[in-house]
Amino acid sequence: MADSDYSIDGEDASDDEYVGPKAGSSTRAQASSGKRKAQATEIPKPRKLAWETEPSEAVANPVEAAEEIDEEVLEKSVQEREEDRKRKRLRKDTKPFQRGIIRHVVLVLDLSETMLERDMRPNRYITMIRYTQEYVREFFEQNPISQMSVLGMHDGLCIRVSELSGNPAEHIAAIQGLRFPRSLQDLPKEPKGSPSLQNALELARAMLYHTPSHGTREVIIVFGSLISLDPGDIHQTIKACVRDRIRVSIVGMSARLRICQEIVSRTNAGDESEYVIATDQELLRELLLATTTPPVIRSTEDTTTTPAESAAALMMMGFPSRVVEDVPTMCACHGNLTTGGYTCSRCSAKVCSLPVTCPSCQLTLLLSTHLARSYHHLFPLRNWVEVSWERARERGSRECVSCLSTFPEVPPEDVDDEEMQDGERLQSKMDGDAARQRRMDKEDSEEQKASESARYECRACESHFCIDCDMFCHLVLHNCPGCLSMLNPASEVQENGDVVMTG
Amino acid sequence: MNGIDGTDRQVKTDEGPPPSLLAVVLDTNPHAWAHLSSTLPLSSCIAALLIFINAHLASGNGNEVAVIASHSHRAEWLYPTPHTTSPSHRSKLNGSTSSPNGTIKIPENPNKYRPFATVEQSLLQNFSALLSSTKEAHLAATPTTLIGGALSLALSYIAKSVLRHSPVDTGIENPLSALADSESSHTARVPLTSRILIVSVSGDLANQYIPVMNSIFAAQRKRIPIDILKLAGDTVLLQQASDATGGVYMKPEQPEGLLQYLMMGFLPDATARRSLVMPSAGGVDFRAACFCHRKVVDIGFVCSVCLSIFCEPNLPDNLCLTCGSYLSLRAAQTATPALIPRKKKKKKRAGGGDSATPGGSTPAGSSTPMHL
Ligand SMILES: [Zn+2]
Ligand SMILES: [Zn+2]
Ligand SMILES: [Zn+2]
Ligand SMILES: [Zn+2]
Ligand SMILES: [Zn+2]
Numbered sequence: 099m100a101d102s103d104y105s106i107d108g109e110d111a112s113d114d115e116y117v118g119p120k121a122g123s124s125t126r127a128q129a130s131s132g133k134r135k136a137q138a139t140e141i142p143k144p145r146k147l148a149w150e151t152e153p154s155e156a157v158a159n160p161v162e163a164a165e166e167i168d169e170e171v172l173e174k175s176v177q178e179r180e181e182d183r184k185r186k187r188l189r190k191d192t193k194p195f196q197r198g199i200i201r202h203v204v205l206v207l208d209l210s211e212t213m214l215e216r217d218m219r220p221n222r223y224i225t226m227i228r229y230t231q232e233y234v235r236e237f238f239e240q241n242p243i244s245q246m247s248v249l250g251m252h253d254g255l256c257i258r259v260s261e262l263s264g265n266p267a268e269h270i271a272a273i274q275g276l277r278f279p280r281s282l283q284d285l286p287k288e289p290k291g292s293p294s295l296q297n298a299l300e301l302a303r304a305m306l307y308h309t310p311s312h313g314t315r316e317v318i319i320v321f322g323s324l325i326s327l328d329p330g331d332i333h334q335t336i337k338a339c340v341r342d343r344i345r346v347s348i349v350g351m352s353a354r355l356r357i358c359q360e361i362v363s364r365t366n367a368g369d370e371s372e373y374v375i376a377t378d379q380e381l382l383r384e385l386l387l388a389t390t391t392p393p394v395i396r397s398t399e400d401t402t403t404t405p406a407e408s409a410a411a412l413m414m415m416g417f418p419s420r421v422v423e424d425v426p427t428m429c430a431c432h433g434n435l436t437t438g439g440y441t442c443s444r445c446s447a448k449v450c451s452l453p454v455t456c457p458s459c460q461l462t463l464l465l466s467t468h469l470a471r472s473y474h475h476l477f478p479l480r481n482w483v484e485v486s487w488e489r490a491r492e493r494g495s496r497e498c499v500s501c502l503s504t505f506p507e508v509p510p511e512d513v514d515d516e517e518m519q520d521g522e523r524l525q526s527k528m529d530g531d532a533a534r535q536r537r538m539d540k541e542d543s544e545e546q547k548a549s550e551s552a553r554y555e556c557r558a559c560e561s562h563f564c565i566d567c568d569m570f571c572h573l574v575l576h577n578c579p580g581c582l583s584m585l586n587p588a589s590e591v592q593e594n595g596d597v598v599m600t601g
Numbered sequence: 602m603n604g605i606d607g608t609d610r611q612v613k614t615d616e617g618p619p620p621s622l623l624a625v626v627l628d629t630n631p632h633a634w635a636h637l638s639s640t641l642p643l644s645s646c647i648a649a650l651l652i653f654i655n656a657h658l659a660s661g662n663g664n665e666v667a668v669i670a671s672h673s674h675r676a677e678w679l680y681p682t683p684h685t686t687s688p689s690h691r692s693k694l695n696g697s698t699s700s701p702n703g704t705i706k707i708p709e710n711p712n713k714y715r716p717f718a719t720v721e722q723s724l725l726q727n728f729s730a731l732l733s734s735t736k737e738a739h740l741a742a743t744p745t746t747l748i749g750g751a752l753s754l755a756l757s758y759i760a761k762s763v764l765r766h767s768p769v770d771t772g773i774e775n776p777l778s779a780l781a782d783s784e785s786s787h788t789a790r791v792p793l794t795s796r797i798l799i800v801s802v803s804g805d806l807a808n809q810y811i812p813v814m815n816s817i818f819a820a821q822r823k824r825i826p827i828d829i830l831k832l833a834g835d836t837v838l839l840q841q842a843s844d845a846t847g848g849v850y851m852k853p854e855q856p857e858g859l860l861q862y863l864m865m866g867f868l869p870d871a872t873a874r875r876s877l878v879m880p881s882a883g884g885v886d887f888r889a890a891c892f893c894h895r896k897v898v899d900i901g902f903v904c905s906v907c908l909s910i911f912c913e914p915n916l917p918d919n920l921c922l923t924c925g926s927y928l929s930l931r932a933a934q935t936a937t938p939a940l941i942p943r944k945k946k947k948k949k950r951a952g953g954g955d956s957a958t959p960g961g962s963t964p965a966g967s968s969t970p971m972h973l
C-alpha cells in the first residue's frame with residue numbers, strides 16, 4: 099500500500115494541475131511542487147501504514163520480511179488473496195499504548211474544484227461526502243465521549259460545516275446539507291475554487307484552542323487538490339499548531355505534496371505516517387476509517403520543546419438513571435414535552451438522550467456503557483496467527499471453534515517438498531520459548547496475511563478460527579471466544595487473549 | 602464466498618417470513634441451580650426449553666437454533682454438536698470418510714418430527730457429557746459462570762450464519778459493491794434475523810465486565826437483540842445488555858412457570874415483535890460501580906487515560922489506581938471560556954470535592970433495578 103503512493107507520485111500527477119493557479123500568493127504550494135519530484139527519489143520508502151504510528155523496534159529486518167512476502171504473493175490462490183485482503187484491515191499493531199480516548203477532532207473536507215475529478219465514481223466530491231458520513235458514524239461508535247467538528251475548504255476560504263459537538267446526527271446532517279441544503283434559500287455547496295490549507299488550519303486551531311488539556315486535539319484533512327492558496331506564511335501557522343499541540347493527519351488523493359508532508363511531520367513529532375494517499379475510493383474509505391482508532395499518546399521525554407502532549411485529569415461525570423413517567427414533562431435540553439428520559443445526578447434536570455452535558459449544571463452525563471465502549475482500544479485483542487498445515491495437523495482442528503464451520507481437510511503427510519520446508523521452517527522457529535516469544539512479537543507488528551490452511555490460531559488458548567470469525571472477533575467483537583470459554587483458574591478476571599496494558 | 606450457493610437459498614426464502622436464528626445461552630452454573638432446585642430443577646428447565654425450541658423451529662420453515670451452555674468452567678456447544686478436536690496422531694487419517702466422533706445417533710422414532718428429535722438428542726447428550734466432565738475442583742474454583750464466552754460464541758455463530766445466508770451482506774465485505782451493486786443486491790436478499798436468549802441464574806458477573814460489554818456492543822452494531830430471562834440472582838450487567846440491544850428483560854416472580862414465560866415473552870422473533878407491544882424493563886439502573894470499592898455511584902470521577910471510575914476525587918498521591926498516571930484535578934476544574942458558543946459541549950466539568958458524595962436524587966442504596 100505504501101509503495102503505490104510513490105508510483106503515483108512520479109507519473110500520475112499530471113503537471114497541468116500546477117499550471118497557473120490564479121492568484122499569486124500560492125507560493126508555498128508552487129515551491130513545493132517543484133521540489134516534489136526530487137523528493138520522490140531521495141526519500142526512502144516508508145513501509146508504514148496510517149495506523150502504525152510508532153516505529154516498532156520488533157521488526158528487526160524489514161527487508162527480509164519484504165522478500166518473504168513477495169515470494170508468497172506469487173503462489174497464492176484466489177481464496178487466499180481474498181483472505182489476505184480482509185486481514186489487511188486488522189490492526190497492524192496490537193501493542194498496548196496509551197491512547198487518547200477523549201478526542202477533539204476537526205475534520206476538514208476539500209471542497210475545491212479539484213474534487214470534481216472523476217477518478218472516483220461518480221466523482222471525488224460525492225465519494226468523499228458519502229464516505230465521510232459513514233466515517234462520522236464509525237467515529238462516534240469508536241469514540242463515544244469525543245467531540246468533532248467539520249470544516250470545508252471552499253473557494254479559498256474555510257467554511258464551518260458543523261460546530262464542535264458529540265452528536266453524530268448533527269454532523270451527518272450538516273455534511274449531507276452540503277449537497278442537499280435543508281433550507282430552500284441555501285444553494286448546495288458545489289466544489290469551487292482552490293483550497294487553503296492555512297485558512298483551514300487557522301480555523302481549526304481556533305476551534306480547538308479551548309478544548310481541555312486531557313483530550314487530544316486533532317485535525318484530519320481530506321485533501322484532493324495539489325495546490326494550496328494561502329493568504330500568508332503557512333509555516334507560521336504550522337509553528338502555532340505545534341505550539342498548541344495540534345496533530346494533523348492528511349488523507350491525500352492522487353499525489354504526495356511536500357507541504358502536506360511537512361505539516362504532518364512537524365505536528366506529529368517527525369512522524370510522517372499520518373500523511374497517506376488514497377489512490378482509489380476503497381483505499382480512501384479504509385484510510386479514513388483507520389483514523390477512527392484513537393491516536394497513541396506520545397511520551398514527552400524526547401520532545402522537550404513541545405509542551406506535554408496530554409495532562410491526564412480526573413473528570414467528574416454523572417451516571418444518571420432512566421426514569422419512566424406517565425405524564426409528559428418538559429426536557430431541559432430541547433424544551434419539548436416527553437415521557438421518560440434521564441435525570442441529572444446532580445441537579446435532577448431531565449434530558450432526552452445520553453451522552454450529554456447537563457444543560458443546567460454542566461455536569462457530563464453518560465452511561466457507564468459509553469466508557470466501556472472504549473475499553474477495547476485500551477485492551478486490544480491480539481491478532482491471531484496463520485496456521486501452517488503442520489500446525490493444523492498437530493492440533494487436529496476440524497472446524498472453527500466459534501462458528502462450527504468445517505475447515506478444509508489437512509492434506510496427507512506426503513506433501514511436496516516445498517511445503518514441507520515451509521512447515522519445517524516454521525517448526526524450527528517455534529523451538530524454544532525465547533524464539534517463540536520473539537516470533538510472536540514479530541508477528542504482532544507484521545502485516546497480517548492469509549493462512550494456507552484457512553485456520554487462524556489464538557495464541558492464548560490455541561483455538562483455531564475461520565477467516566470470518568477472525569474478522570468478526572477483531573473488528574466487531576474484540577473478544578476471543580476460545581479464551582473466554584475456558585476458565586483460567588489462575589486469574590480472577592477473565593483474560594480474553596488481550597494484551598496487558600503497560601501504561 | 603460461494604455466491605451460487607447463497608442465491609440458490611434465496612429463491613426458497615423469498616416467499617415466507619424471513620428465516621430466524623435463535624441462539625440460546627443456558628446458564629448451567631451448578632451453584633445457582635442448586636439454590637433453585639426446590640422450585641425449578643434444571644431438568645424441568647431443559648424440558649421447558651426444548652418445548653420452546655421446538656415451537657421456534659415449528660414457527661418458520663427456515664428457522665434455525667443454536668444452544669450454548671455457559672457452565673462454571675467452560676462454555677460449551679450443546680447444539681449444533683461440535684466435532685471434538687482430536688490432538689495429534691488420530692486426525693492424520695483423512696477425516697472425510699471416517700465418521701466424525703462427535704456425531705449423535707438419532708433413534709428412529711416415527712412419532713417425532715425429525716428436526717425436533719435431532720435437537721433434543723444432541724442437546725441432551727452434549728449436556729450430560731458436559732455434566733459428567735465437571736469435576737469438584739471446577740466447582741470449587743468459581744461460583745460464577747462464563748457468560749462472556751458463551752455470548753461471544755453465540756455472536757460469532759450468528760455473524761457467520763448471516764454471512765452464509767447473504768454472502769455480500771454488508772458493504773464492508775466487498776469493495777466494489779458499495780456503489781454499483783448496492784441497490785440491486787440488497788433488496789433481493791432476505792436477511793437472516795437473529796436473536797439471543799440468555800436464561801440466566803447466576804448473580805455477580807463483575808469479573809467479566811469487559812468481555813460482556815464488548816459482546817453487548819457487538820450485538821448492538823449487528824442489531825441482534827439480547828433477551829434476558831432472569832430466573833435467579835440479579836445483575837445490572839445483563840439488564841443493560843437487553844436495554845442496549847433492544848431485547849426483552851424478564852424476571853419472573855415464579856420460576857416454576859418457565860414455559861409460560863418463554864412461550865409468551867420470548868417466542869416472537871424480530872419480525873413479529875414489530876407489531877407487538879413487548880414487555881419493557883421500565884426504568885433501568887445505569888449507575889456505575891466504582892473500581893476502587895465496587896460501590897455504586899451516580900457521580901463518579903473518571904481517569905482520562907484508562908477511563909476507570911472512582912468514587913472520590915482524592916486518590917493517594919493523585920495517581921490513578923488502575924494505570925498509575927498522575928491525574929491533575931486542577932485541569933478538570935478550568936472553567937469554560939466565555940467566548941465559546943452555547944452549542945459547544947464540553948466533556949469535562951468538575952467542581953473539586955463539593956459534590957463528591959452521591960446525591961440524594963436517586964433512590965439510595967442497592968443496585969436493584971427499578972421495576973415499575
Ligand atoms: Zn430534549
Ligand atoms: Zn445537572
Ligand atoms: Zn468461524
Ligand atoms: Zn483465545
Ligand atoms: Zn470507590
Ligand SMILES: [Zn+2]
Nearest residue numbers: 904907921924
Ligand atoms: Zn487511569
